Amino acid sequence: MESSRSPAKKARVLEGETRTSGTSTEYFYLPLTDALKMINAKVNLFASVSEIREPRRSRGTDYVLTLKIRDQSYSALGLSVNFFAENTTKLPHVRSTGDIIGLHHVVMKIHNGEFYCVYNKRFSSFALFEGKTAESFSAYQTSTGYKATDHDNEFLSQLRTWLLNYLHDAVLNEYSxxxxxxxxxxxxxxxxxxxxxxxxxxxxxxxxxxxxxxxxxxxxxxxxxxxxxxxxxxxxxxxxxxxxxxxxxxxxxxxxxxxxxxxxxxxxxxxxxxxxxxxxxxxxxxxxxxxxxxxxxxxxxxxxxxxxxxxxxxxxxxxxxxxxKPKCQPFMSFPQPSDITDTDFRHAAFATLMDSLTHPEVTHRCKCIVRVAAAYPWRGEDLRSPVDGHYRIRLTLEDPTTRIHAYVYREDGIQHIPGIFFWWLPNK
Incomplete structure (x- = not known):
């Protein structure tokens, strides 16, 4: 932002000036790094919102909201802005991080070595604009007293370009x-x-x-x-x-x-x-x-x-x-699940365990790719019930969507339990 200004305009900007000529008002916006040098002075800022806090009651009768903002000159840490208003409707309602805010007559402060600025409800004003994906230059929220100027659009364009080139590639992709x-x-x-x-x-x-x-x-x-x-x-x-x-x-x-x-x-x-x-x-x-x-x-x-x-x-x-169809299968099964066993519904479409849990009918015949997380009993000699001699086993099955217990019993046990133990080799 700073490099695009002429020397004369830059000199006025460093003073944090607001000038009125006839019926129009000019606001000269400071880069955040320059604003840090203007302690206890009123400054005008144009920046991107990087963090949104929850509004809360102040120690007095007002509500207070804290936003963090950044621009090309001060992108790493961000600068906190504390807004005060008698009710929450007069506070900024930022739709999303990455949106842009124009601030007029906010006061720079420092406390315990940390810089911040204060929005005073008596003389400060703000406007909120959509961020990097927007093309409109119209604000979606403005406070009482905010006066837009012709060069606001220039700062909007510069910030949106920076957000696209810097924030998305350098910050989001590295840490997210x-x-x-x-x-x-x-x-x-x-x-x-x-x-x-x-x-x-x-x-x-x-x-x-x-x-x-x-x-x-x-x-x-x-x-x-x-x-x-x-x-x-x-x-x-x-x-x-x-x-x-x-x-x-x-x-x-x-x-x-x-x-x-x-x-x-x-x-x-x-x-x-x-x-x-x-x-x-x-x-x-x-x-x-x-x-x-x-x-x-x-x-x-x-x-x-x-x-x-x-x-x-x-x-x-x-x-x-x-x-x-292949991508609906769990990522862990790519490129293709093994055909180590056969199924009665070989050509059926794959489903997930969440499909089965939420199926509207009691009986859901489906084909799922799952992992056997546990089995009880798990020793081969214990698979037959000592009471009636039937095969029975409780399996704990999971896929990326959920985990369930599945029970194999009697005739199903005779047919399927040997296959289950063939491809599930537990580590004792």
């Missing part, structure tokens, strides 16, 4: 991961859709999130001899989800459970599901040999617009996947 690339203990950002939200008995939140990809398969560490007393759990959350909730889940792709403490004030806004978010600085760990996401004290939750470029790209990849 899809669920199919997660690793244990690795800190990352996840752009995902919150499908459901519930609360645990320990006052934690559980977010059920999805991005259309499959989590990687993991090695099983469970003790097989304990299966009789303590069956392998089917999910990491303490309460089973209702059929109604499961029916709303996508049939393909992993729904990851992400646990968050009560200090995340953004979580209640996600009630009802359907919100796209960016979960920043989260980690993944294993619980009962299943993936589990965890939001740390340093984690952030950013609300995203449905029209965000990354979300549109995620949805396109998912649509490509579900319209392709």
């Amino acid at each position: 991961l899809e669920l199919n690339r997660i690793k244990i203990g690795h800190c990352f950002d996840l752009i995902c859709k919150v499908l459901h939200l519930c609360e645990t008995s320990n006052s934690e939140w559980v977010l059920f999130v999805w991005d259309g990809t499959d989590t990687p398969p993991i090695s099983f560490t469970m003790e097989l001899d304990n299966e009789g007393k303590t069956p392998s759990p089917l999910h990491v959350e303490e309460f089973s989800l209702s059929r109604e909730v499961l029916h709303a889940f996508p049939r393909v792709g992993t729904v990851l459970r992400v646990f968050a403490n009560k200090y995340f004030k953004e979580v209640p806004q996600l009630q009802g599901g359907g919100h796209w978010v960016k979960l920043c600085n989260m980690v993944c760990e294993l619980q009962s040999d299943m993936w589990k996401g965890v939001l740390q004290p340093s984690s952030k939750i950013h609300l995203l617009s449905d029209q965000d470029d990354t979300i549109l790209h995620r949805l396109k990849m998912y649509n490509d996947r579900i319209t392709s």
Whole structure:
């Protein structure tokens, strides 16, 4: 931004000037690095919103909202802006991170070595514009007293170009991961859709999130001899989800459970599901040999617009996947599942376990590619019941969409149990 200004204009900008000529007002916008030098002065800024906090009550009677902003000159850390208003309707309602804000007459401050600026409801004003994907120069929200100028469009264009060239390639792609690339203990950002939200008995939140990809398969560490007393759990959350909730889940792709403490004030806004978010600085760990996401004290939750470029790209990849027969199969089975055994429905289409769980009829005949996570009994000499002599076995099956218990009994046991043990070789 700075390099495009003439020396005369640059000199006026460094003073943070606002000039009125007749009925028009000119606002000279400072790059954020220059604004840091103007402590206790009123400045005008044009920048991209990089973080959105939840509005809260101030120590007085006002509401306060904190946004973080950045531009070409100050992109790494971002600058905090504290907005004060007597009610929340007068605060900025940013639709998505990456949107652009124009600020007039905000005051630069420093506290304990950290720079920030304050929006004073008596003399400051703001305008919000769509971010990098937009072409319109019209603001979607303006405060009372905001006066647009002709050169606002120039700054909008410059910031949108920078967002496309810098933020998407240099920041998003380096640190953000899809669920199919997660690793244990690795800190990352996840752009995902919150499908459901519930609360645990320990006052934690559980977010059920999805991005259309499959989590990687993991090695099983469970003790097989304990299966009789303590069956392998089917999910990491303490309460089973209702059929109604499961029916709303996508049939393909992993729904990851992400646990968050009560200090995340953004979580209640996600009630009802359907919100796209960016979960920043989260980690993944294993619980009962299943993936589990965890939001740390340093984690952030950013609300995203449905029209965000990354979300549109995620949805396109998912649509490509579900319209392709091979891609509907779990990623772990590519390029083609082994034909080590035969089935009665060899030419049937593949389904997922989530398809089966949410099937409207009691009986669902399907063909699934699954892993056997556990079996009980698992020793060959114990497969016949000592009571009636029939074969019986309880299998714990999983695919990327869910985990279930499956029971093989009597005639089915005679036909299928030998094949099951042929391709499932447990490690004692």
